[in-house]
Amino acid sequence: MKYTNVTEGEFVVRNNRFTAEVLIGGVQETVHVKNTGRMKELLFPGARVTLTCSDNPNRKTKYDLISVYKESLGWVNIDSQAPNKVVGEWLAGRDYTFIKPEYKYGDSRLDFYMEKQDEKYLMEVKGCTLEIDGIGYFPDAPSERAVRHLHELMHAVKQGYHCILAFVIAMPGVMVVRPNMTTHPAFGQALSEAMAAGVEVWYLPCEITADSIQIKGRKRKYYTVQDGLYPHMVIQ
Template identity: 30%
Template sequence: MEFSPPLQSSRLIARYKRFLADVVTPQGDTLTLHCANTGAMTGCATPGDTVWYSTSASTTRKYPHSWEITETKQGHFICVNTLRANQLVREALLAQCLPELSGYSGLRSEVKYGDERSRIDFLLQAEARPECYIEVKSVTLLQEGRGWFPDAVTERGQKHLRELSKIAEGGNRAVLLFAVLHSGIEDVSPARHIDARYAELLVQAQQSGVELLAYQAQLSSTGMRLNKSVRVELS
């Protein structure tokens, strides 16, 4: 994925009302950015950090600028635009860049499935192969040298684990794919200290046959792509 034009830099003043953030440009102008992230953004929104933002050509948007990447004082790059995770995974699947998920000829998005009326992020299909259901989760929380998911209690995430477990038990492939959008994260673990029930369900899902994968994105002001497999540690 390339940013065209490249992202522009600014300094974070504050994030507020969840969807908005004020920044100051190198020229001294103050801008209000749209923030497409409803999560806690722990460690991703510290005042004074560098914010890289894109600008929409749309004339109807109230806030034409979008917060894409945080560059922390420690030098880490973090993609905070949660919409990018699925875009990156889709791009990687189409390019056959994820070895564990290659060899499929059909790719569908947002397919309804399950007893709890869910929508799977991606459904891979091929002749003479079980269907492959892929749920994508964005990982940006770094604490004590490790990446954690989730960064807040997620009943929706718990539901997805129950649905994926049933898919695996029914004979199809079920994959939970962590898109690691933080340059400092080298492995991913369930955040028991944040959502103990999610952590329990994740272990149960793996025991039911759900495959756990994690890929880290290479991030810069000109583009990003998933290019590095990292470990998922349940212990």
């Protein structure tokens, strides 16, 4: 996935969940933040950022903030729409015979439904942008929606679906994701229960540049008795 009309800027301050102030060519602009997560470890005054420029004259903001440069990692993609797009591109290159995004299941709309001959798959995609000591953590803000999706996947396993929670790791060099027990312990508990019920967890590491993101591989996480320790993990 490659962006167009990309420019670089200097982050100034976040106004709210949806907008921020960025210096672009020495001029301060109000820009749209394409991620409602906290990202306090990324979005701080002086941080290098990249943005896309919209050609829609009716928009309230001219620019979308898409990535941030973290000295210890490199470029981190914070576009919350990117994970589903890159997974869609990646799935299209694999051996599924049918792929449908935004699939209605139960009380939720899951990200992908796939088929491979007679086998049926459901996948929920989560983007990870929080890194501590080389490990990714999710979520960076409480997410009841993510917990609900895990329960939907657990139910689907009982109905014969192959169910997958896929973490798109939008940071270079980070290979695994753990539940953020400090921010949302209920997600960690639900993740352990889901894995024990047969939901697969995929880690999808990415190659990130200032204007692109691409999945570079897949690692699978399988349930072990150690996963029962997740509810007791705390990020210091």
